[in-house]
Amino acid sequence: MDNENKKYKVSLAISEAEGLPRVDFDKIDLLILGNPFCKMTPGNPLGSLELMEKSINLIGSHLDKTIVSLPLCPLENELSYIQDVLSLLSDMGVHGVEVHSPGMAMRVETRFPKLKIYFGSFANVYTVHCVEIMQEMGVIGGTLPYELNIDEIEFIHKNIDFQIWLPIFGPFPIAFSQYCFFHPGQVRYPFKCDHECSEEVLVDYGAGKKVLHKGRAIFSHRCLNMLKHLPMLLNKGFSHFRIEGLILDVGSLNEIVDIFHEHINKIIETGDKTTPEIPAPDSRLSKFSPRGFCNGFYFTRRGMDYVESVMDWDGRLRYKY
């Protein structure tokens, strides 16, 4: 794949080191490695320096397109470990890191200048002004909070020259705690951990309201799916897309990436950014999200809702709620 001439880029977030051999690096432009919510999650490269080193060795010649997602809201007693992780990443030539707070961006910029910095969706970067501050600290790209609607994201995109990685598929994180809820008595991490978080748990609030818990994080119970809205996103000038694979089976990720490449290329080749022939929704994606799809907050709706774009009788594209 000729990255220089590509009109768009795709990034993929995965949480477990053992999935790395199955990642097809030729199909992605950026790999975001690691589960930032709980380093104790089985297989998480952030779990130990040995595992991190092993993971980086598995990546081999693709280090220039790999970033590691650092732990979210680290406590004071975790900072020295993070320092060791950053030293290792810098020494081994990893492209960069994903940070989740401006403080961490400042730390990486001052102490590890070789590492490129990106911010994650929980870094609270809500406005153009925040992006500017991040840029001043050497941050080159990032994922804006999921709470922003598409108009806000477009406003930021148009007002500042910056890589905005727009999530287009996958269960997305909606909350994070220092507590692991499924531990008896809600024991605070990291005093005790039986790796119960290796299993996802569906929490049902009734009336169809559900969320997916995994360890200390809560994810959407449906996959965010912007496939039908790709023409709109491309039309607005977005070119960096993110597939959120943290709690998806690694084996399925290549197929998901393929489906998005196929559709994006078709839209770009035909130049038709309004009427892609996309089955609604793509049946190949349905198997990865058995509880249906959602659009998060892109359309200023409840996050679990799915908004579909439809061709109306007058040939105009409309949203169907």
Place this chain on the structure above:
Amino acid sequence: MNKPKILAPVSSLEMARTVLENGADIVYAGVKGWSLRPNMFEVKNDEMGEIIKLVKSYNKKIFLAMNCFYRSTEIPKAIGIIKHFYSAGIDGVITSEYGLISLIRKKFPDLQVHVSVQTSASSSIDMAFYKKMGVTSLVLPRDMLDLSIDNIRELAGKGVTIEVFAVGDDSSHYDGRCMLSAYLFQKALPDDSTGREELIVGNANRCGYCYLACKRKCSIESKTGKLLKRGDLSLHRRIPELIKAGVGVFKVQGREFPLHLVGKLIAAFRGLLDNIDDPDKRSGYISVLDDLVELKQIIASNHLWLLAKSQSPTWKKLRKYIEKPWDNLTTGLWLKGKGKTLIRKIGRMI
């Protein structure tokens, strides 16, 4: 060592007078639509002006709560609001948005900037960033308040005044990083009355309403329960060690709570801080706070605060009962018996 201060909530002129008379050092209030509380517990612009005058007459300080994550296009409006109340005499701004912090520092260099709990600043590296930005104080995330005292001591030595929630709602997730309400309950409503472009009901980080999903009943594999089993947050029993660790400000959260309760809470915290070195008096105030905090929890867990500003007959009836025993601060027995049953009963009626 500087004497720690009490930061008190204000949702009306009457509440401002009450907390000041009971010993608050600093008060905070938000104007309609622009702070992290339902609209009815924020104040109108003209009332805010009156509150500022009142606070100044007591020679105390007032912070304007501007602690939501605004849209890029709302930032100029937010600056306009801060400018207006800066002229009126506010001493500081509580905010979460580091873009806004940067602008405040440039435009109003003598205004204190207080970092809201929404930022979830959890370590000294975040502290270093906010110090560089010129903030004066920072509140620790609720999620880390039962950490070891060493952790808090470490943070308190970094040159930014540390504040903790002395009493407040508990939250199962990091503030500012929870979209649970918005994911499950969100509605979007245009809201012309507040000047915000669109009020997103349920989008708690952005001035919407937190539906406390983590405290609601849910089911997991046919078992029913609540994820957050803990009661509301209260650190009054840990105040002596927190003072030793270097905490400079104790925040009492509760703009939405009844005036009477907030007043009594502030009075009890004032008494505790003023008598921190006297073991007998200290334990007396802690005992009073035990009762008040329990009452606050009952009101919060039954959503009774929703009635606090209404004139509904239910609230009037409840108020008649709950005000009487507070007069002599003997809420304990009443709460554990008749009062508790009554409040729970009324709570179920809402």
